[in-house]
Amino acid sequence: MTTYAAITGCGRAVPHRVLTNSDLEKLVDTSDEWIRTRTGISERRVVADDEATSDLAIRAAREALAAAATDPADLDLVIVATCTPDWMFPSVAARVQHAVGARRAAAFDLNAACSGFIFALATATQFIQNGSYRRVLVVGSEVLSRVVDWADRKTCVLFGDGAGAVVLEATEKPLGLLSYVLGTDGSGDRLLYLLGPTASPQQRARAETTYLYMNGPEVFKFAVNVTVAASRQVLERAGYTLEDVALFVPHQANERIIRAAAKSLHLPADKVYINLDRFGNTSAASIPIALAEAVERGRLRPGDLVLMVGFGAGLTWAAGLVRWGSPNGTGPGG
Numbered sequence: 001m002t003t004y005a006a007i008t009g010c011g012r013a014v015p016h017r018v019l020t021n022s023d024l025e026k027l028v029d030t031s032d033e034w035i036r037t038r039t040g041i042s043e044r045r046v047v048a049d050d051e052a053t054s055d056l057a058i059r060a061a062r063e064a065l066a067a068a069a070t071d072p073a074d075l076d077l078v079i080v081a082t083c084t085p086d087w088m089f090p091s092v093a094a095r096v097q098h099a100v101g102a103r104r105a106a107a108f109d110l111n112a113a114c115s116g117f118i119f120a121l122a123t124a125t126q127f128i129q130n131g132s133y134r135r136v137l138v139v140g141s142e143v144l145s146r147v148v149d150w151a152d153r154k155t156c157v158l159f160g161d162g163a164g165a166v167v168l169e170a171t172e173k174p175l176g177l178l179s180y181v182l183g184t185d186g187s188g189d190r191l192l193y194l195l196g197p198t199a200s201p202q203q204r205a206r207a208e209t210t211y212l213y214m215n216g217p218e219v220f221k222f223a224v225n226v227t228v229a230a231s232r233q234v235l236e237r238a239g240y241t242l243e244d245v246a247l248f249v250p251h252q253a254n255e256r257i258i259r260a261a262a263k264s265l266h267l268p269a270d271k272v273y274i275n276l277d278r279f280g281n282t283s284a285a286s287i288p289i290a291l292a293e294a295v296e297r298g299r300l301r302p303g304d305l306v307l308m309v310g311f312g313a314g315l316t317w318a319a320g321l322v323r324w325g326s327p328n329g330t331g332p333g334g
């Protein structure tokens with residue numbers, strides 16, 4: 001009998017502070033019009049001085065656990081996908097494990113940049129499918145506002161802070177991740193990067209900046225191509241076609257990337273979930289935030305086939321095809 005890993009609850013947490021495009025006009029030489037037409041973003045959330053990646057992760061995790069009606073003591077594993085941890089060690093996941101009371105669970109962070117959530121979902125699903133664990137919490141949480149250069153208009157307008165989480169539970173019903181595609185091309189390391197605290201003086205000397213660096217136009221081309229290719233591959237692996245997809249939930253980086261990919265895939269606009277206008281690019285948090293919001297808004301129903309695609313620094317990319325729904329039929333969106 002095959003074991004599957006159903007998504008039984010979702011949660012999200014974003015900071016209360018809203019930073020609008022007009023606020024950014026006061027910081028850098030930009031305009032609301034440029035940001036909206038070139039990216040689709042109108043505003044993003046930014047943490048308060050007393051908030052960090054682990055705080056957002058804990059809030060999102062609690063919401064997902066409540067939605068799934070899962071006792072945290074029953075969790076076997078906690079994975080946090082993040083590229084902006086507030087501590088290098090212990091992991092953000094260790095803080096989540098303790099804060100939510102997952103006293104039996106092992107916990108670790110996973111870094112695949114903006115593809116991190118799907119990498120973590122695939123990892124968690126393996127642990128459940130091989131019989132090691134029955135309940136896993138997967139979180140994507142980021143605070144990019146502390147690593148962008150607020151004087152660099154090419155990057156600071158794009159990013160935001162937030163967290164999203166899902167609970168996975170073992171079931172014999174064909175739910176959860178049906179297929180996935182994970183990819184990495186380390187030769188693209190200079191297109192999008194952030195130096196770590198252990199970078200050598202030579203590495204610092206060679207870096208363009210000690211803040212987040214991005215070659216926007218090159219990443220743009222990569223993102224469109226890989227979103228289209230990975231979407232096709234992940235569907236083919238599971239034996240489905242684009243017509244079977246109920247909702248496309250792409251990484252929320254730039255509306256033009258999403259529209260170009262959707263057009264190439266012939267996906268109608270009403271099947272494409274976009275919320276980057278309100279949150280900007282929240283890296284590994286963008287897909288789980290979108291999933292939780294889609295459930296709240298009645299855009300995701302049990303039985304729906306959900307196509308998710310992420311891409312980011314590495315370069316990395318990831319696609320996942322998920323059959324939405326909970327084994328008892330009352331799960332997220334039910």
Ligand code: COA
Nearest residue numbers: 030031034038114153154157216217219220253254311312
């Ligand atoms: N406001 C006003 N002008 C801006 C600007 C801003 N915030 N940012 C850049 N510009 C200017 C540039 O300086 C440039 O001016 P120049 O021609 O005088 O040098 C001009 O706009 C065009 O810049 P370019 O970088 O070619 O713009 P673009 O159309 O490629 O859009 C991005 C820039 C960053 C929005 C776009 O490349 C992008 O979204 N890339 C992918 C980003 C992404 O997905 N990253 C995350 C991956 S996880």
